[in-house]
Amino acid sequence: MIFNDSPTIIPPYLKPGDTIGITCPAGYFCLDDVQPAKAALELWGYKVKLGKTVGGQYYTYSGTDEERAADLQDMLDDPGIKTILFGRGGYGCIRIIDRINFNQFYLHPKWLCGYSDITVIHSFVQAQLHIPTLHAEMCIDLKYGTTDESAMTIQRAFRGDKLSYTVDGNVLNKKGWGEGLLIGGNLSLLVAQIGSDADLDTDGKILFIEDVHEYLYQIDSMMWTLKRAGKLAFLAGLAVGGMTRIQQDITDPPFGQTAYEIISDKVKEYNYPVCFGFPAGHEFNNFAVRLGMIHRLSITGNHAILEEIS
Structure with a gap:
């Protein structure tokens, strides 16, 4: 089949x-x-x-x-x-x-x-x-x-309730709105599947990412991998969840950016809404979202809304 x-x-x-x-x-x-x-x-x-x-x-x-x-x-x-x-x-x-x-x-x-x-x-x-x-x-x-x-x-x-969440604003958020299928999950696993039959087509989609127990340089490397693979250029929106217990290699000088700043830097040239601090991932607030359903991501100066629309 x-x-x-x-x-x-x-x-x-x-x-x-x-x-x-x-x-x-x-x-x-x-x-x-x-x-x-x-x-x-x-x-x-x-x-x-x-x-x-x-x-x-x-x-x-x-x-x-x-x-x-x-x-x-x-x-x-x-x-x-x-x-x-x-x-x-x-x-x-x-x-x-x-x-x-x-x-x-x-x-x-x-x-x-x-x-x-x-x-x-x-x-x-x-x-x-x-x-x-x-x-x-x-x-x-x-x-x-x-x-x-x-x-x-x-x-x-x-x-079967429709799921909608309002999130407080973040200084790194990018205003705007976009609609598309919500896809994504754990950043390291998304990167690991590039080139396989589980590789996601991100064009026109709202991408959600989260991760845990990674080093800052690994977050940077994985975001560069997504960018170089064309996974970030044509999104309808980006929702960034928990970047939890992210580590700095204590043997090296400071990396110079937080995980959120690393991600923000990789998508700054693109014209779609970006939400930081979405309550999902390896955190106490890990709200349910339906991947593969059409969502709208709307971001103003004060808050971001991710809502299921079909």
């Missing part, structure tokens, strides 16, 4: 009593740590099915490549599972993405919910299947609380 030119298909939103599957396609996730998320989902009115990789471990992973791929495949193919909420990120999705058969998922799409290393899956689905996915907290985050605003955005997303 050839997916590249297929039209956008929106997965069904959840109804009370629907089943959410939990699987771990990347890092190890302790079985005890999934219980708060499971309890929250059940409190919201959903049933929960745990995959075999929840609580599994093979070194840093939640299982071997074969085990993680098989568990994700089972969840994708199971018609009784209406949404997949990933357990955690870490590392490992890029090792298994080519093992996954998306035929049944394409015929019977469901929401895939996660962030960080899950960017690999988001990007493949956006690039090849054109089916929206949900960039949002995972089980590992829900164990810290299920009544905070970030968790509530997942609940709203599951039931």
Whole structure:
């Protein structure tokens, strides 16, 4: 089945009593740590099915490549599972993405919910299947609380509410507005997929980026890579989320720019709106957004608004 030119298909939103599957396609996730998320989902009115990789471990992973791929495949193919909420990120999705058969998922799409290393899956689905996915907290985050605003955005997303967020202004913001499909995720994973079948076409899109535990020079290098690959020139807008725990190499002189300043410098010549400080990524505020859906990014001097418009 050839997916590249297929039209956008929106997965069904959840109804009370629907089943959410939990699987771990990347890092190890302790079985005890999934219980708060499971309890929250059940409190919201959903049933929960745990995959075999929840609580599994093979070194840093939640299982071997074969085990993680098989568990994700089972969840994708199971018609009784209406949404997949990933357990955690870490590392490992890029090792298994080519093992996954998306035929049944394409015929019977469901929401895939996660962030960080899950960017690999988001990007493949956006690039090849054109089916929206949900960039949002995972089980590992829900164990810290299920009544905070970030968790509530997942609940709203599951039931189909339109998502819209207003963000305080930032001195580096660029005013204006733009409309387009929202794409993106973790910066380092987006760069890692350039040239692959999960490489995103960014022209006319609103790009969202975030990252964690990178050095400033790495942020600079990755932004140069995006620019040199033509990924920044023709955007409809750029939303920059958390650049969390970004590090300065203590053996070197100061880099001279913050992560936000590095990013701002790479897009200063372009005429589209740029928002800094969007509440998503490896931060306490990690609001749900639907990748692959049309959004409008509007920026004034006082605030920025990212709103889903279809």
